[in-house]
Amino acid sequence: MTGTVLDRSLAAELVRDLSVAGAATTSVLAPFTGEVLHELPQGTTQDVEDAVAAARVAQLAWQQAGYRHRRRVLLRAHDLLLERREELLDALQSETGKTRGQAFEEVFSGASVTRYYALTARRVLSASRRRAGIPLVIATRLTYKAKGLVGVITPWNYPLSLSLMDVIPALAAGNAVVQKADNQGALSILASRRAFIDAGVPAALWAVVAGDGNEIGNAIVDAADYVCFTGSTATGTKVAERAASHLTGVSLELGGKNPLLVLDDVDPAKAAANAVYSCFSSMGQLCVSIERIYVARSIAPAFTEAFVARVKSLSQGPAYDYTTDVGSLTTAAQLERVEAHVTDAVKKGATVLAGGRARPDLGPLFYEPTVLADVTPAMACVAGETFGPVVAIHLFDDEEEAIAAANDSEYGLNASVFTGSRRHGRAVAERITAGSVNINEGYRASFGSVDAPMGGMKQSGLGRRNGPEGILRFVEGRTIAEATGILTLPRTGKEWLALTPVMLLLLRLLKGIRRA
Ligand code: NAD
Numbered sequence: 001m002t003g004t005v006l007d008r009s010l011a012a013e014l015v016r017d018l019s020v021a022g023a024a025t026t027s028v029l030a031p032f033t034g035e036v037l038h039e040l041p042q043g044t045t046q047d048v049e050d051a052v053a054a055a056r057v058a059q060l061a062w063q064q065a066g067y068r069h070r071r072r073v074l075l076r077a078h079d080l081l082l083e084r085r086e087e088l089l090d091a092l093q094s095e096t097g098k099t100r101g102q103a104f105e106e107v108f109s110g111a112s113v114t115r116y117y118a119l120t121a122r123r124v125l126s127a128s129r130r131r132a133g134i135p136l137v138i139a140t141r142l143t144y145k146a147k148g149l150v151g152v153i154t155p156w157n158y159p160l161s162l163s164l165m166d167v168i169p170a171l172a173a174g175n176a177v178v179q180k181a182d183n184q185g186a187l188s189i190l191a192s193r194r195a196f197i198d199a200g201v202p203a204a205l206w207a208v209v210a211g212d213g214n215e216i217g218n219a220i221v222d223a224a225d226y227v228c229f230t231g232s233t234a235t236g237t238k239v240a241e242r243a244a245s246h247l248t249g250v251s252l253e254l255g256g257k258n259p260l261l262v263l264d265d266v267d268p269a270k271a272a273a274n275a276v277y278s279c280f281s282s283m284g285q286l287c288v289s290i291e292r293i294y295v296a297r298s299i300a301p302a303f304t305e306a307f308v309a310r311v312k313s314l315s316q317g318p319a320y321d322y323t324t325d326v327g328s329l330t331t332a333a334q335l336e337r338v339e340a341h342v343t344d345a346v347k348k349g350a351t352v353l354a355g356g357r358a359r360p361d362l363g364p365l366f367y368e369p370t371v372l373a374d375v376t377p378a379m380a381c382v383a384g385e386t387f388g389p390v391v392a393i394h395l396f397d398d399e400e401e402a403i404a405a406a407n408d409s410e411y412g413l414n415a416s417v418f419t420g421s422r423r424h425g426r427a428v429a430e431r432i433t434a435g436s437v438n439i440n441e442g443y444r445a446s447f448g449s450v451d452a453p454m455g456g457m458k459q460s461g462l463g464r465r466n467g468p469e470g471i472l473r474f475v476e477g478r479t480i481a482e483a484t485g486i487l488t489l490p491r492t493g494k495e496w497l498a499l500t501p502v503m504l505l506l507l508r509l510l511k512g513i514r515r516a
Contacts (some may be wrong), residue, residue: 294405
């Protein structure tokens with residue numbers, strides 16, 4: 001193995017930052033080797049209740065401190081994230097088994113979202129004038145109030161960036177956060193959280209608890225004023241149901257079965273090189289990763305040949321530096337799921353063009369990037385999310401057929417169009433039912449656009465993160481409308497009789513001058 005694994009004493013120190021009082025722990029394994037990485041304290045409902053109580057107190061002062069203070073703190077945290085990047089990359093790789101480059105993608109995204117909300121929160125959330133129903137007689141303003149306590153529940157696959165995409169806008173808007181980290185991602189979250197605490201975020205304002213999904217998750221949903229959940233559609237649905245019973249708002253970032261359309265006007269070799277990263281980054285354990293490729297029949301032989309050659313040439317292995325292209329799966333359950341999808345496909349007649357086997361010689365959870373052809377709807381990998389390094393190539397004869405196939409899914413998270421004409425790509429993108437569509441990129445163009453909303457349609461989610469939409473989740477809009485006293489609104493039949501003609505005139509005038 002090249003490079004160095006995360007320092008064990010640092011791991012032990014970081015887990016002490018959890019808001020967990022008891023002595024129960026669980027062993028977290030390092031995907032690269034299967035060795036115990038560290039013992040992670042497991043929280044209880046009581047830990048969540050204690051964290052919530054402390055966070056609510058801390059939130060009052062944080063909200064009072066105002067936007068300027070929060071901006072200073074967040075910008076300082078941004079710099080600390082960059083300064084401490086090597087430590088963060090070690091933590092991310094140790095827990096997830098991804099490559100150093102793909103771990104850097106997380107640090108880049110986390111820093112970007114921190115900078116973005118530090119610099120934009122005040123502008124988006126400052127009080128503004130709104131048009132009154134009756135000009136001059138009424139003056140109307142909109143102000144925003146932080147919701148209070150935001151519950152954030154995160155998965156293991158992108159522990160740093162997916163956390164910060166919810167936690168930072170929540171904090172920037174003046175809220176406190178109690179987060180449930182997945183056991184396999186807690187260390188990366190705690191390492192990044194340290195940068196924020198050292199920059200001036202009060203420790204109680206952002207608490208992190210690890211433990212059983214049901215117990216800790218339910219306790220957070222029950223206590224929070226708003227809930228952000230990232231994970232599977234099945235769990236997200238349960239979270240939404242529980243939150244609904246309290247009339248608590250939620251945003252849900254769920255699964256995907258993301259299609260890539262390769263149109264007949266591309267350079268097949270270039271398109272193939274670009275497509276590979278889109279399918280196998282973080283071993284496909286990425287919600288916006290491509291799992292279905294639809295390629296125009298006329299260029300399919302050239303594209304497929306170049307794609308398969310490129311996949312076979314990827315260097316794979318455990319390395320805490322930039323010497324590999326792809327890493328390991330993260331958990332034994334993931335390996336089982338990937339193997340089940342490939343075995344099922346092969347049994348039902350799929351052709352394996354590349355990969356298709358585990359690589360225990362590299363480490364316990366390594367699996368080769370896999371390309372399938374000749375797949376049919378009877379195979380589990382065709383409609384269901386593999387969430388692993390498996391992509392199926394389908395052929396199409398005309399674009400209508402390709403668009404219909406891309407949309408034929410219960411999911412609608414991300415999609416991609418590769419074309420020689422960006423203009424044509426935009427026209428196709430408009431017809432795809434997905435929260436983001438990338439042109440000549442797999443997912444990074446939209447994932448990195450922090451000013452634009454990200455989220456899913458259909459079973460892929462509810463609500464949006466990133467952009468102004470991503471911070472408006474965490475505030476309540478409050479309309480403050482005043483009677484100016486210029487004219488008194490009618491209260492009696494007589495007053496109505498007198499003022500009705502004036503009001504009719506006003507309505508016609510407002511429409512006439514096109515005033516909204
Ligand atoms: P998961 O749903 O099993 O777990 C996600 C989180 O929810 C974990 O922290 C887990 O402990 C917690 N949890 C489990 N049961 C809970 C409950 N009853 N109440 C509240 N929380 C509970 O998902 P996973 O296997 O960790 O992640 C993989 C899935 O997440 C994939 O489907 C993937 O597509 C999706 N995902 C989506 C996005 C996105 O932004 N759309 C990003 C990453 C992952």
